[in-house]
Amino acid sequence: MRAIALVDLDDTLFQTLRKCPPDVPAERLIPLGFAKDGEPLSYATPRQQSLIAWLSETAWLVPVTARSRDALMRAHVPFTAAICAHGGVILGEDGEPDAEWHAHAEAQSAALQPELDALCDRVIAEAVRQGAALRVRVLNEGKLGLYVLAKHEETDEDALHAVIDAVLGEVPPGWTVHRNGNNAALMPPWLGKQHAVAFLLPRLRAAYPDAPVIGIGDSLTDAPYMGLCDFAMMPKGSQLAHATLDRLA
Numbered sequence: 390m391r392a393i394a395l396v397d398l399d400d401t402l403f404q405t406l407r408k409c410p411p412d413v414p415a416e417r418l419i420p421l422g423f424a425k426d427g428e429p430l431s432y433a434t435p436r437q438q439s440l441i442a443w444l445s446e447t448a449w450l451v452p453v454t455a456r457s458r459d460a461l462m463r464a465h466v467p468f469t470a471a472i473c474a475h476g477g478v479i480l481g482e483d484g485e486p487d488a489e490w491h492a493h494a495e496a497q498s499a500a501l502q503p504e505l506d507a508l509c510d511r512v513i514a515e516a517v518r519q520g521a522a523l524r525v526r527v528l529n530e531g532k533l534g535l536y537v538l539a540k541h542e543e544t545d546e547d548a549l550h551a552v553i554d555a556v557l558g559e560v561p562p563g564w565t566v567h568r569n570g571n572n573a574a575l576m577p578p579w580l581g582k583q584h585a586v587a588f589l590l591p592r593l594r595a596a597y598p599d600a601p602v603i604g605i606g607d608s609l610t611d612a613p614y615m616g617l618c619d620f621a622m623m624p625k626g627s628q629l630a631h632a633t634l635d636r637l638a
């Protein structure tokens with residue numbers, strides 16, 4: 390018997406060196422995420438390595454990640470199917486994009502391109518007005534414009550959040566603003582991990598009817614898709630654990 394594990398990657402199965410727990414010696418960390426030039430970027434602790442090994446032995450592992458398709462391929466985690474780019478892309482068991490979801494994404498993305506561009510320009514203008522060194526762009530996946538991504542060049546999260554706060558009133562209705570650390574994503578209504586999971590999950594359930602579905606993630610934006618699963622897991626100390634378990638303890 391296998392389970393189906395819908396698993397976020399970054400800050401769940403591995404993280405950058407800066408975010409690794411200080412009590413784990415560097416030589417026990419294993420790099421699992423790599424930059425385009427092959428440099429290691431993300432590392433798993435021994436317990437995370439064991440979790441990945443356990444999941445891959447006992448579950449059909451389906452990453453549900455904000456990573457682009459390319460960045461997913463640069464993460465050394467085995468998978469059965471995958472959801473990437475915050476749900477903009479679904480990869481089937483053959484590693485190819487799901488045609489039906491891709492057609493839906495293409496139509497949505499084309500319709501919303503003017504709003505995406507306008508919002509991106511607005512965030513850039515506000516960053517300039519506040520003198521904040523942000524990198525702001527429309528995140529594309531192939532030809533699809535998906536969402537606006539903003540990061541502070543020197544990881545000044547307060548400065549990033551001040552800019553995002555100032556434009557909140559101009560974010561179109563139904564759009565979501567996702568913030569976690571030095572990342573802010575402004576996403577149109579159709580985009581979000583939970584929408585792609587809602588599309589994919591019935592197929593997985595049909596293929597494996599009695600498999601328990603476990604959602605695993607660290608961020609507030611993971612909660613909606615984790616809520617579609619039978620069980621949920623979150624890393625200790627994560628944004629999601631702070632908002633739920635720590636608050637109840």
Ligand SMILES: [Mg+2]
Pocket residue numbers: 397398399400401606607608
């Ligand atoms: Mg994460």
